[in-house]
Each structure stands twice: as structure tokens, then as C-alpha cells.
Amino acid sequence: MKYLQSAKNPQVKQWKKLLKRKERDITGTFLVEGFHLVEEALKENRVKELMISEEKDIPKSWNVGNCSVYILPSHVIGDLTDTQTPQGIVAVCYQEEERSFDSLGLKKLLLLDEVQDPGNLGTMIRTADAAGMDAVIIGHGTVDPYNPKVLRSAQGSHFHLPIIHGKLDVWMKELKENNIPVYGTALEGGKEYQSFAPLDEFALLVGNEGNGVNKELLTQTTANLYIPLYGKSESLNVAVAAGILLYYLRNE
């Protein structure tokens, strides 16, 4: 363990840079905050460095043998998070490596096209985990999954299934070549989701909050489906829609 007293310490300055996406992308690491998220990261051996306030203790049940531990004044810990009531514990974690379809043997996937809201993205990662998906594929233009708000909404699910950046058209082609159907979501030109049978293998593609899935991508799916609106609302929240469809499409 090392004790770092000053916010001006170069190590502390380097950690602070991880609050910006650019540095997260360059280093392949990201910050998580709070006991629950740090514990989930530790369980999956994804913690590089652990920083804890001098006023807090590492729970005895935790195994921190594989990471460097730093003790900091609590105001310095506070500088490493955007939460209003930081819990006094932060960790630098490793991002998921980029991986190809072939290396993974995936059967059930959620594909995301230009999702903008961090809460929606985090909620969908959490839902994909709950529904037993094998991975979430993040297409170009979607908000950074390692954004602190996304991490909070996902409640640790980042460490439970692979979150992979990828080209959606390439993934869709690979999936179809492996006989895994890709279902797009579209308000127009699709079929009611209830007309599809649950499956052991499938990919679900959902899209941007305002515009839905890119039209070009929708021409490359196996089929497109929609959720009927029985009342007067014009649409569903994308994370709610993803939840309804993932739980419907998966075989019990």
C-alpha cells in the first residue's frame, strides 16, 4: 500500500484524466466508484489500482492481492468521481479487450446503434446481464460505456458480460453466416414481436432514442419487429423496449 497525500501527485493527476473519454480510450482503463462496483470488478479480476480514503477500510472478504492499493485523503478521492456523495473508494479497471465474433462463441447478443443517454445504455447493459445475454455489442456513435453515469446505471453488469465495441454491419453479417437470426426493432415495416417464437440463439438490435435503428442496418437484419402500442403513447423508452424483447425472445 502507498499513501499519497497531495492532489498534485502525478499519479493522482493521471487518474483524474480518466474522467475524460479520450484518456479512457487511450489507456484501455476506466474508473469505477463505490463499494458495490469495486467489489464486482475485483471478483472478475478487472482491477488494476484501488484507491481508498484514509477514513475507510477495505472489507476483509475482499481479495486485493492482484492490484496496487493506494490510501488517499478523502477530498482527493472525491476529485476522482463525479458523484455528489462519494463513498471514499475508487478503482482503475481494465476495459474489455476488442474481440472478434469467432473468438467468443456467442449465442445471444444485444446490439446497440447510437444510443445517446448514459442511463439508457447502463440500464440496457444491466438488463442484458439479467436476461442472460452473452455480450453487448456497442456500435459507432453510442455513448461511452465507461462513462460514470453508464457505470452507475449498470450496477456492476459491465463485469458480468463482455461489452464489445464493434462495427454493427460486420457483426450482423457474421451472426447471419452462423445461422443466428438478427432482429431489428422498427416502428414501420416490421411485425409484432409476439409473432416470433422464442429462441436459444438470437441477436436483438435496438437504436437511438429519437431516430431508432439506422435504416441501412434495418435492411441487413433477418427480420424486423415492433412492440404494439395499445394506448396513446407514441413510443416506449428504448431500455424498456429492450427489456420486453430480450425477455420475450429468450427461451425460458
Add this chain to the structure above:
Amino acid sequence: MKYLQSAKNPQVKQWKKLLKRKERDITGTFLVEGFHLVEEALKENRVKELMISEEKDIPKSWNVGNCSVYILPSHVIGDLTDTQTPQGIVAVCYQEEERSFDSLGLKKLLLLDEVQDPGNLGTMIRTADAAGMDAVIIGHGTVDPYNPKVLRSAQGSHFHLPIIHGKLDVWMKELKENNIPVYGTALEGGKEYQSFAPLDEFALLVGNEGNGVNKELLTQTTANLYIPLYGKSESLNVAVAAGILLYYLRNE
């Protein structure tokens, strides 16, 4: 139409008070912001007063015959909303009247117990609308449904179905006496939701983000159910869970 130039005008001061729950409760009115929400409120004849920036025009298709219209400088309009990029239009709307079960003839309801997050509440109102529910019953301890964040998340669904404050135990008793089953959601002591058949009439009871539904209420339901977690996540977001269950339980 009236032109009000000053933020110090007593009328403007009165409107500003509606940013606080206390004044909304006293007056039975609330503020909505933006063209979409105001349009939805107008369609349902729920607008008392309409305030528009002098830089904006009321769309020609709107019928504003039943409400008072005020023209204000745009910075004064901005004071009446908590949004960062106000659209220059705000309306004072009438809240739903308190109503009893008997007066309504409701068949499909969503009951909410101590939901804390405005985004979750708004999303559930929107989902209940989409799923064709007849009303949302808001129990004691739930965040104010007329909070601006709730209104934004619900995207106008407040005007599409009754949002009724009520005592959940009283409503549950009435529902059961009318042979409408009440399903509680519980992680422990319930059955998988897939073991229940879809119905024409039912009430679904969901609860607080951290603690779920009050245990005492769960003893008063017809049955309790849960959504299986197939991965490693410990729970689903409450709005996602409500969406999965409402779409599953309703008959197509």
C-alpha cells in the same frame, strides 16, 4: 392574449411557485414545458394558462380557445422551467382529480409503492400508457408525478391515462372485491411470472428501487411474482421490470 414584460409581475411570480411541489399540491395545477407536452395537454383539454415567448408562435393547428394565453419575454419563460434549453413555451395544467375506484370502471392498473426516481416514475407512466393500462395509482411516498423530470420522462402520457394518488391497501381491497387479481412483485416468496397466464383484467404492484414493495402490502396481494435473473445481475431496473410484466400479463 396578454403581454407581460416583467419577471416581477405577480402572475409570473405565482407561476414560478409551481416549480415547488407544495404549490402544485395546493392549487391542483402544474407546469409543463415544450411544444410536445403542451400539445398533448391541449388535446386533452387540460391547459389552464399558456405562456409563450415573444419570439415563438403558437402552431396554427392548435386550439387554444379554452385557455388564457400570455406572451412573455423569453428569459421570463426560461424562469418557469428547469430545463437547460427551454423551447419558449410553458403551460399551467390541471392535475388529475382524486377519484374512487367505483367511479372509474378500471380493468388494468399499475400500482406504485414508494418509487423514488423521477425518471423511473415517468418511464413507468409512459409504459403503462403504451401497454394500454387504464390508470396508474400512486401510493404514499412516491415522488411527485408532476415533478418536471417525471413529466419529461413520461413524454405526455400524463394526459393519456388517469394518474391517481391513492392508498394502495384500499385500492387493493377494492380490486380484489371486484375480482381483479393484484400481482405483487417480490424477489422472495413469489413465483416466476411465466407461470401466470395473461389476463384481460389485473393490477400490477411494483415498488421502491432499493427495497421493492412494502412487505405488508405483499401479504395483501392475490399472488406475488418475480422475473428470473439468468445472468449475474442482482436485479432489474424497476421501470424495465414493469415493462416486461405489463406486456406479459396483458392479453394481446
